[in-house]
Amino acid sequence: MSVAETTAPSLRRPVTSQQRWGRIGIYAFLGVMTLFFLLPLYVMVVTSLKTMDEIRLGQIFALPVRPTLEAWATAWSSACTGLDCTGLRIGFWNSVQILIPSVILSILLGALNGYALSFWKVRGANLLFACLLLGAFMPYQVFIYPLVRFYSQAGIYGSLSGIVLTHVIFGMPVMTLLFRNYYSGLPSELFKAARVDGAGFWAIFFTIILPMSVPITIVAVIMQVTAIWNDFLLGLVFAGRENLPMTVQLNNIVNTTTGERAYNVNMAATILTSLVPLAVYLGSGRWFVRGIASGAVKG
Amino acid sequence: QEAEVIHFWTSGGESAAISVLADAFEKRGGEWIDNAIAGGSAARSAAINRIIGGDPSTAALFNTSQQYHEIIAEGLLNDIDDVATRNDWDNLLPAPIVDAIKVDGKYYAAPVNIHMPLWIWYSSGALEQAGIESPPETMEEFFAALDALQAADITPLALGGQRWQENLLFSAMMTNVGGRDLWTGVYADKDEEAISSPEFREVIETFIKLKPYVDSASPGRNWNDATAMLIGDTAGFQVMGDWAKGEFTQANQKIGVDYNCLPGLREDAPYVLGGDVFVFPRTEDPAQIEAQTMLAETITAPDVQVAFNNLKGSIPVRSDVDLSALDQCAALGMEIMADPSRLVPDASQMMNEYVYGSVQDVVTELWNTDMSVDEAVDRFGNALRN
Amino acid sequence: MQTAQLIRHMRRNTAAYLALFPMAAIVIFAYLGTMAWSVRLSFTSSRMLPRNDFVGFDQYVQLFGTSRWLTSLENFVFIAIFFLAICFVLGTLLAIFIDQNVRAEGLFRTAFLYPYAMSFVVTGLMWQWILNPDLGIERTMRNLGFSEFVLDWVVNSDTVLYAVVLATVWHGAGLVMALLLAGLRGIDTDLWKATRIDGIPLWRAYAFIILPILRPMIITSLVLLSISIVKMYDLIIAMTNGGPGTASEVPAKFIMDNLFERANIGLATAASTTMLVTVLLIIAPVLYSQYLGKKGTTA
Amino acid sequence: MTSVSIRNLEIRYGQQVVMDNLNLDIRDGEFLVLLGPSGCGKSTLMNAVGGLTDVSGGSIHFDGKDVTWLDPKDRGIGMVFQSYALYPTMSVRKNMSYGLRMARVDRATIEKKVSWAADILQITHLLDRKPAALSGGQRQRVAIGRALVRDADIFLFDEPLSNLDAKLRAELRLEIKKLHKSIGSTMIYVTHDQIEALTLADRIAVMKDGIIQQLDTPLNVYNKPANAFVGSFLGSPAMNKVEGQLAMRDGALTFEAGRFALDIDAYPFADRVESGQKVTLGLRPEHIVPADGVSPQFEVNLLLIEPMGNEILAWSDFEGISLVHRLSQDDNFMVGNPFSVNIDTRKASFFDQATGKRL
């Protein structure tokens, strides 16, 4: 940011020295934190640009002597995961295919549950929710065996709908919690007003409540995109061979035990895989709207 | 014939090896559908889930421990007895391998390679710098070499401080200090006497004695980073399976020139036979059964065996193959294999997974804490008795 | 409650019942079913596949005779306390600082949030590198001439848990930040004005007025963090694999190891049942007061 | 057009009983104004009629049909919330048209109705803003608009004009009156503005602590308050209250308070009274008028005056009893001096001191 930009033409609040120190403090804190948070990213990027020979030298902070994008190319299009050496490319579209319906469905259901739980009286619903929340503490792996049994009986084992359903199931506790708690902070008068206006359950949800959920929906999107995009285990078990997500390949590249490890390719692959969530994070900014319920109620 | 194969060989070298199998299979008219999943337990549980989910793969890479027996007991596998009898596996394969894969008189798995997980690798350069003329042949010489390396400011022993690597090191002490009887006595028979024997105590003591020769940054290190220390001549020795060759090769190191391998530190050091097998999930589909048969045939064919193991770094499962194509260490391995008295099965095949896991827990604690020898003996006993 | 009244109630809220039906189905079949199933298995001698031979409390006796499990529990408590506290405080601070109208907010936000997009595997690996005395900061500092510099958390049994906490905080603080930021942005601007008129210092306004209003969001983030602690597995695998020795073993890893590698479902389910009961004991009072004690807002 | 009857209504918030056994009948097409001190339960009652509060006892009937548990959306009500409850994410236009859209009214009609209401409310230029960008009064008008556009059978207005300036308020009052005339819906209207109450209401219900004190026409409520509370609650400045007792003096019924004695033979007592009974005299300020020199007059001491634009309020003292009354700018008075007044006893009110009830 240039200096010219900081001295805008119109009137500006003059800054007292105390305030200036305050601002400096804020930026200092944020700056230090940014360094802390970016340090591993730096290492990852640098490593991904190095050759394996250079990596074996063990200077993880050093800049690459001869930076090369080879690892990136390999990760994207030719890293081997078993027989086919096609990199991450292959799984990308599978991942997208899984991601979109899963994210939409799980968030929609979570929001719906949260809405029904916090604005409507449904007998026993809170007890169910408590069970759901408790279930969120169980490792996924414990669910796998019974779910596989159930899916195979239902005929959706190893299909796209199977994996989507799985993500919906496992996303439900957290999504419901997220929305339920968010809604408990909204003024209930709005809900009442909508009922008086003749809106029913669904109309209120879609026209009043959802539009007010923007910030929390963004958080939900962040969480679900990340979780589903990064999921490896569920995709592996439930998606079926045709739909295996990208992370299965990522895992194959990164997670070898006795094979040789190409750290540069690992890092490139990891960064590549995280690009989609990162894009979502970057784009999420303008949706963190200030004062979404401002002007709604007096008092 | 379409054959979907689940396996966990995902790295570059491993992929190259598996493609040998695939090519051979396709040459025979089949179609190989590759399903690679990194991580042995992930791949295995995926395979099992597929079976339970009613959508089994044609074959899956497996190991022959307790799990293998359990899925056989559950009736989840097809046997491949006809292939075995046709090829006379009873005589063709080394006895420990046969013992491992033959259950209730039937073959349920096709072995694909033999790994010797306890090779002792050394960096010629590092040894040279430390003024060690010839590689050690006994335990005493080994320790002397370690001391020399230490003196030369070279990390004597490159170790990745992970449970399985520490366990490899311990196993190496079991074979090289304890010997074959102790190995089978403790691991296979879980013999109380063997466990409380002075030989076993000595193994433990020797293991403890190795601690100072490992650098402090070892914990958590990956095995290949440890190998990299040998490649960079900053460490002298590493105990690791034959797959380490791949890492050396990648770094353009020449066997016998830049590095070398020792099968053991005594004449009769037991040669541990580990290895991978393919299993064939239960199916009634005749086409699939045919594909399974064909796979089993292909995998164990002599030419395939040589080509495959050359790339994988391991040695062929059958003795009737052409040795000339094998590298120095593999050839050495084949040579030792000819002597059945030196062969012992891998520890994982002598115990169920849980017991073996508990043993590894003891080993890692022994390595990382100040556990006394008595306590260690005690803990081993407990773990093995489970 | 009389039937007539119940019917009236149900009819009035039909849509809400309908909307919650998927949740009810999922809770009952997927969650309660699985929980019951796994509790049941914990009383059998199941190995790799479920079995029906009941052995009473044998698995539990075995479990609590296993030193690794006990170590896991101890570590769990340590990590839970430190991770929860640090991650929450840091996340909250970041959210608050970012909320101060800083420039390049999007950049900061993404920088703090991006670790969340990284898989645990890579997170673990990176921090294992950075903290490794041989590769990371210690070596770099020594190369710079600080020959006495020591940072060997990750290879030292006594300190490895700090390293784990560091990595998990790095990974999770961004999410707390995002959640709280979403909450902060929802605060009505008039309320801020009131605090300024009342002369309430900023930090106090946050501590005593704003954060209490964000209570639902805070609870949400604490629950999310708790879930991630109970389920913490991949990161440990990648970073320390439980080592050195068993110094950083955690319950989830114990469960997973026994579920898969060690093929001991009985013991694994006994362990997960133990965790479930623990969680239940801790959160039951909270859940009760939050969700069951309080009635919904409307009929 | 719906009649509303409320039977034995009981409402609690947790432990706290807000109303207990409230009965109220509102006629078909009636304009009922609810008056009462802050916190007496007016909004609660409105919410109950709208179906937005759970009642803990009693029932509510529309046209004889029990609607106690009917969904709000099926009650045919339009409501202006005291707290506005605008939809913050919608523009003013959308806020106003929401109810119509829900009712699947066609576009053109919606358009027409919204612009009609916006026009009346003078918010046409704000139609595309969000509530957050409006002033308090503008928000309130949007809240009114949202109700106005609906074809409801019952309108509930909870202090709809409280944040508007007098001029606009007068205009809107008229519009609401017109609307009521033209569509004839039943209206329940909470206000604290007595002019609003008196000009709009067919009947006024005066509430206190969840209990309806009087339900009658505006004139009756003003002139014949059912009890002392109603008497002093309505009217600004408040009714003068003089505590005293009844006595027979020279054969005429007289009210005595200390040295103050007033012949009240002309007062039409509704109840039996007896000499010596302790009563309170309620006198509206406008019933104390400058002496005409004919009727019996009292000399009060003018303590303080407050010019109110069109009139002047005067605080006076008569033998220790303080009185408020009205003067006009033309009257001949001087603060600090005595001033002669007449008291119109026919228009006075008497309340029993013990029960507070009108006599």
Next chain:
Amino acid sequence: MTSVSIRNLEIRYGQQVVMDNLNLDIRDGEFLVLLGPSGCGKSTLMNAVGGLTDVSGGSIHFDGKDVTWLDPKDRGIGMVFQSYALYPTMSVRKNMSYGLRMARVDRATIEKKVSWAADILQITHLLDRKPAALSGGQRQRVAIGRALVRDADIFLFDEPLSNLDAKLRAELRLEIKKLHKSIGSTMIYVTHDQIEALTLADRIAVMKDGIIQQLDTPLNVYNKPANAFVGSFLGSPAMNKVEGQLAMRDGALTFEAGRFALDIDAYPFADRVESGQKVTLGLRPEHIVPADGVSPQFEVNLLLIEPMGNEILAWSDFEGISLVHRLSQDDNFMVGNPFSVNIDTRKASFFDQATGKRL
């Protein structure tokens, strides 16, 4: 006790200019009432004085010191927000005491002040409730309480009594007046209640569209409105306006509107006027009084009456000009019949039709 001067103040919300070049001087210890139609910028101005809105131009001075950019907490301000802005998680007591605790006032004083304010506001029994469990008027009182307890130099009240019943409002009005007398702080007060405005204010500022139309004492603002807008904005019912022109008739200055002619020689014109000038006559309802039989009288046609309790509003027609005026219950009238009235020209107002300014 602080004087406030506002110089060339300009405030925008985004593109929209709410006020442009506003100047206002408030004296030390003055009670200034801001009056103006909804949306004219009253709250915005209050916010600017409080330092809660960034101004885009001009400056604000307290006691001559430029405070335009001073932090609100350093301005010594107590404020009642139009939207209340209560702290939702705190009890009423905490809401009221929080500002004091921030100012490190000692416990006993806080206790005393809060119970004093709660007492005045009649919310003592609500002190331990959260705002969500209060009625609208109760919330408003808490908002007032929060300001009252502060020892501020300047109090900003933004429609503080709008949601309270008339009785309470009258009582609180008095309390605020008392408070002002006793501590002498400068007060800026927004209200739509003209009685409040007239009784409380030292001076009234009438605003429209962000511009101050008149700043004067209540009586002057009421009786001598600076322009037609002010004239018709104050007073309820509104001032009658008759458009016409000036003429000389029989040597006397006369106002003519159609067949209506009024001798206005007695009117004290402030400006030069000339015959033929187009002017608007502003007549308050109370300046059309029942004819006394002496002064020149007009016969109007009584169209409609509206009883208001203490008086009666009448709508009449005179030669096509409609007039509002007041009657008392004692007057002798009949709707539909003619009625004679006098017009007090000395109290009338004349405005130039072109500029709207008072003549």
